[in-house]
Amino acid sequence: MTESLARYEVPVAGVARITLARADKFNAINPQLIYDVNEAFDKALYDDQIKVIILAADGKHFSAGHDIADTVESYQSAVQSESRKVGTWSGFQEPETHGWFAAEKEAYFETAKRWRNISKPTICAVQGKCIAGALIFAWVCDIIVASADAQFSDPVMTFGMPGVEWLAHPWELGARKAKEFLFTADSWSADEAHRLGMVNHVVPREELADFALAMATKIAGKPSFALKLAKEAVNKTLDIQGQANALDAGFYLHHLGHTQNFRLYGWGMDPTNVPSLASVPKMKKD
Template sequence: MTELLEVFTKDRVGYLRFNRPDKLNALAPEMLEGFTAGLTAHEADPDVRVVVVCSTGRAFSTGGDMSGPGRAASAGHRSSYTDWQRQRASLERWLRIWDSPKPVVAAVQGYCLGTATVMAVMCDLTVVADDAVIGWPQLPVGGGLLSPVASWFVGPKKARELAYIAGSRFSAQEAVELGWANHVYPAGELHERAHELATRIANTPSDVLAVKKYALNRTMNLQGFRDAVLSGAEFSAVSHQAPGAEFIAARRAELGMKETIAAVQQGLLAGDYPQAE
């Protein structure tokens, strides 16, 4: 398994630990592939009853890796069909957590941004360090992946606020108060407390845990959760082709990421946004 993702077990708990602290655990393709393989391995291990997803360093994950050739290219340069496929594959990867027969606990410290927010709430339980910051993209070029999923946990009003204001964030304490997370712990205790929680869950037989999880999932799926999550890929692909999104992508190519974010946050580009016909 790649060094960027550590897969191991301890006390009937299987671990998937992102290990790219120098890049704030931005999710490189090999990390994503390793995640799916590692989760599958833990599911097949009869000694593993619970899985914990965590990270080394000062950030849980800043989301998708935007470095490397072609990775930072605008989604507008892809066809809508290709974009939809790509976004759906991302959501299906995190739905693997939802569908897993074993409970999965996310332990979040520092920044949890972009697609990492989807991963964290797909886990059965989410615990956060008191330094955690949950954040949405700083450029308004997409719509459909993050907030529709979050709406099931934080409510529609807060989800709209997060979606409509670029760069929205909330704190660890707010995460618990909103229902996005279960518990907040001191940063230095996060991983120990997450392990304690997981071992308490592991005192229940695996087959009983699986039935409990499927029963809870069935309730949300009957309300449309799974279909709503996957529909986000369609809306995301459409939003990337919107004239406003293409305008911002062009400014990013011209000015650079930091300068474009600053311009958007200060409202300097708002008067120039094109209107869809």
Template sequence: MTETLRLDRPRDGIMVVTLNRPGRANAMTAQMFEELEHLARSVHHDEALRVVVLTGAGTAFCAGYDLDDAAELPSLGAVGMLKLQELGARALAAVRGIRVPVIAAVNGAAAGGGLALSLAADIRLAAPTAKFNAAFVRIGLSAGDLGTSWLLPRLIGPAAAAEIVYTGRIVEAPEAERLGLVNRVVLAEELLDAALAMADAICANSPAGVEMSKKSLQANMEITSYAAALELENRGQALLTRTADMREALTAFTERRPPTFTGR
């Protein structure tokens, strides 16, 4: 049972996770961090799960850390603040580490920690009303927060990332698409349907193949050696050739029929 998240299963293999504090623009709290981390860990052994779609209730995606709670941060002390910071970092790392693809359907403002949460997804779709803001410097904090300083430059390049985080300016949806911050912009009323259609396209493929592809993409962002990347890819491919899904995919391809995957 979650209080800050709403969980739905619109169809087989797909879970929609909605940040559910619309009265506070889905701003983050310690409880939301705990619930996100617990959810991300709990779905690890859900063999039926193929894709997670992450979105926000109401008109915002996530406005970052709740400023009502932020007013108390200076009184926590160094150790207390570090524990809260580590709680948030664990939550977003757990979301990024979900073994299946995560699609962020960014329906409105994604500021500060909300930007970081969208970056933790594998794919981002945005409504025209989506706005991205590395708001940290505007409240006296650093953009080195919740993975933003690592993920954002890798997504849009270091120069564009530097401008956005140093100025704290708002990036509107069309610019976000040009920069590669989002995969594409779709009409607001079609956003969730577009995310589900993409999820369906992912679900049409081998579960093990998609999962291993995600592992490879993420792991190879963290190494600097082409040789090491090849070694990781070689191991993944060798493992996949031992699965029933690979044999089924090849048979279905030669027979020109849709494959039936078991996830094994």
């Protein structure tokens, strides 16, 4: 049996902590990690003794984002073959863009939607680099606490994509800063993320785990039903403002980018500006 890439523990009564446990790969996100985290969220969700969930990560960095480097020769195959149903899509094994869309919709988008809507409060503790796909893990949480050395970036523009699958950038940063973040592909500090309202607190690296746990413990002292209702109310407010539809549209545009790259390069991304992708075996063009 494959060892889980998401460690689950209950550090104090009422609080579950899910930890990305792939530090040897900088917690790069592969299909197994996604589904292991999803199962851990389910475990916390259906345990009535758990009132708050912390999402954290082992090692120097929170996550390097999608594991393209590790699966560069079989990226599409890995995403498709390891997909598990979490939403309403199918067709994981269909060829090229059909299978890619179906697999990414389930693995990246539907899981993110589930985590965002889990009825219990969630806190993400981010240290070091939080890159591209890793932003999804942080942004779906209700509260983000970052270490002073944390850095956030979405550099996928460099290889011909408009942004990661969960295009929450305007909601997290505001429209103009979201455009700058995407267009430049720059890395932004925890202090800048805090100034823009994306991060709730910035703390010294050595205090990150304790700070997140103390906040979770404080929240866990509140009535669980009231916590669920408050979260539902805030999420519904965002949905009424259009967030849910905007995220759907962002995902479709993300895959328009993939389709264009398949047409031009025979692969889901543009390798011309990324030397490490130059040797990617090209698929038959659509």
